[in-house]
Amino acid sequence: MSASDVPEQYRGLRSFAFGDGPRLADELLELVLKGVKTATCSTEDEPNTSTPGERWIVLDGRGTPRCVIESTEVTYRRYGEVDAAFARDEGEGDCSLAYWREAHREYFGRQGKFSEDMMLMCERFRLVETFADHRVAS
Numbered sequence: 193m194s195a196s197d198v199p200e201q202y203r204g205l206r207s208f209a210f211g212d213g214p215r216l217a218d219e220l221l222e223l224v225l226k227g228v229k230t231a232t233c234s235t236e237d238e239p240n241t242s243t244p245g246e247r248w249i250v251l252d253g254r255g256t257p258r259c260v261i262e263s264t265e266v267t268y269r270r271y272g273e274v275d276a277a278f279a280r281d282e283g284e285g286d287c288s289l290a291y292w293r294e295a296h297r298e299y300f301g302r303q304g305k306f307s308e309d310m311m312l313m314c315e316r317f318r319l320v321e322t323f324a325d326h327r328v329a330s
Contacts, residue, residue: 198249198257199321202247202249202260205247205248205249205260206248206249207248207249207251208248208250208251209251209252209255210224210250212299212302212303213253214252214254216253217251217252217253218252218253220284221251221252221253221258221259223283223284224250224261224319225258225259225319225322227319228283229282229283229284230281230283230317230318230319231278231281231283231316231317232282232315233274233278233282233296233312233313233314233315234312235300235303235310235311236311236312238313241266241313242263242266242313242315243266244263244265244266245263246263247260247320248262248263248317257323258322258323259319259321259323260319260320260321261317261318261320262318262320263316266313266314266315267313267314268312268313268314269311269312269314270309270310270312271293271296271300271307271308271310272309274289274292274293274296274312274314275289276288276289278292278314279291279292279293281316
């Protein structure tokens with residue numbers, strides 16, 4: 193599926209891929225498609241900040257549109273203020289707060305942005321539509 197295959201009603205939406213590389217983008221997208229991942233976070237200075245009700249096209253690791261999500265909640269919290277419920281909704285690893293903290297320490301560390309008191313945009317979302325060919329390449 194190419195960008196021109198995106199249904200007409202979604203063509204004006206902004207798009208993004210989860211993570212910081214093709215493999216992670218595909219892993220996190222698969223969690224969204226399975227309904228496991230219903231939250232994400234980013235640093236407050238990233239260009240993908242969202243507002244409740246905003247819809248986004250999610251891309252796979254090759255940049256192919258795979259689904260549309262809608263933001264349902266946006267809060268700002270420091271890294272150390274993220275709670276177990278949010279970690280569970282992110283759906284990664286064993287869904288524990290301990291896993292979330294370690295994975296995000298590494299993720300933001302790779303970007304050179306990690307600090308214990310960094311501010312995060314914490315977003316919950318719902319899956320709106322999966323495009324026909326939604327399989328993630330292995």
